[in-house]
Amino acid sequence: MKKILITGAAGFLGSHLCDRFIKEGYYVVGMDNFITGEKKNIEHLIELENFEFVAHDVTNYIELKGGLDYILHFASPASPIDYLRIPIQTLKVGSLGTHNLLGLARAKKARILIASTSEVYGDPLVHPQSEDYYGNVNTIGPRGVYDEAKRFQESLTMAYHRFHGIETRIVRIFNTYGPRMRLNDGRVIPAFMGQALRGEDLTVFGDGSQTRSFCYVDDQIDGIFKLLHSDYIYPVNIGNPNEITIKDFAEEIIKLTGTNQKIVYKDLPVNDPLQRQPDITLAKKILGWEPKVERKEGMALTFNYFKNLSTEELYKSEHKNFSDFINK
Structure with a gap:
């Protein structure tokens, strides 16, 4: 039985990765310090014989007994509200x-996959974004703590590969959605769905002409699984290239939820990307991967998850608006 360590295991993507690798017959060690992850995401795994949980902050020295075949590093705040609330921790987990x-991977002779992000492209001047684009990032802006943590993470990973010869993989994750996302965490899908379910107007920043491309979580996990088992060492975009403006997306959410809320507009946050669309040519070529779940289907599954949340979860006290938070 192959053994894999998944950091950020109680997070949105981390918990889905645990599910996938357990299904594939791996022994999974999940690691999290719950700074943004939630215990409910992995409660269904705790009693399984091939799952082990370790409560630990990966910015501290990591020691695991026995052999290890693979590592997936997904321990990082990933939403604007989270990484602006804990900027130092965000930089530390990336560095x-x-x-x-990487040191653990070297000691165990394990292959390691690092979770990077489309945010390394910043507010892009190239559209769509391909892996050979170096990005347009404000290093000292409010989003810089996340963007630069991920850019440094990529550089450090390649340095370990070149200098120590460890097997490394890098995935650049574009906007991903699905069950287990947290409401009110600053990301557009849970924000819109939370507002709709609470009977609030939907908040759009700027004029709503900025674009995003949303990938359903099952597709994202499949791409990551294939990348880990590939022979490709450089960054690969995994995302859905089906692009939509935020204004049009808000209207889709109103239609999906059957609500009659209005769209209200607020100032665009600093350095908020105006365009986001992955070029997945490389993923198609190297991995034979492309997304399969259409947005209409994925959004219906996600909305079904959110509408079954408890009243307490629906009204949980979190900063509801990204711009409200960064202006404090």
Whole structure:
């Protein structure tokens, strides 16, 4: 039985990765410190014989007994509200945490896949974004703590590959959605769905002409699984290239939820990307991967998850608006 360590295991993507690798017959060690992850995401795994949970902050030294075949490093805040609330921890998990895990990979002779992000492209001047684009990032802007943590993470990973010869993989994740996302975490899909379910107007920043491309979680997990088992060492975009403006997307959510809320407009946050669309040519060529779940289907599944949340979860006290938070 192959053994894999998944950091950020109680998070949105991390918990789905645990599910996939357990289904594939792996022994999974999940690691999380619950700074943004939630215990409910992995409660269904705790009693399984091939799952083990370790409560640990990866910015501290990591020690695991026995052999290890693979590592997936997904321990990082990923939403604007989270990484602006805990900026230092965000930088540390991208630097110290990545350094610790690369060291563990070297010691165990394990292959490691690092979760990077489309945010390394910043507010792009090239559209769509391909892996050979170097990006347009404000290093000292409010989003820089996340963008630069991920850019440094990529550099450190390649340095370990070149200098120490460890097997590394890098996935650049574009906007992903699905069950287990947290409401009110600053990301557009849970924000819109939370507002709709609470009977609030939907908040659009700027004039709504900025674009996003949304990938359903099952497709994202499949791409990551294939990349881990490939022979390709450089970054690969995994996302859905089906692009939509935020205004049009808000209207889709109103139609999906059967609500009659209005769309209200607020100032665009600093350095908020105006365009986001992955070029997945490389993923198609190297991995034979492309998304299969259409947005209409994925959004219906996601809405069904959100509408079954408890009243307490629906009204949980979190900063509801990205711009409200960063202006404080």
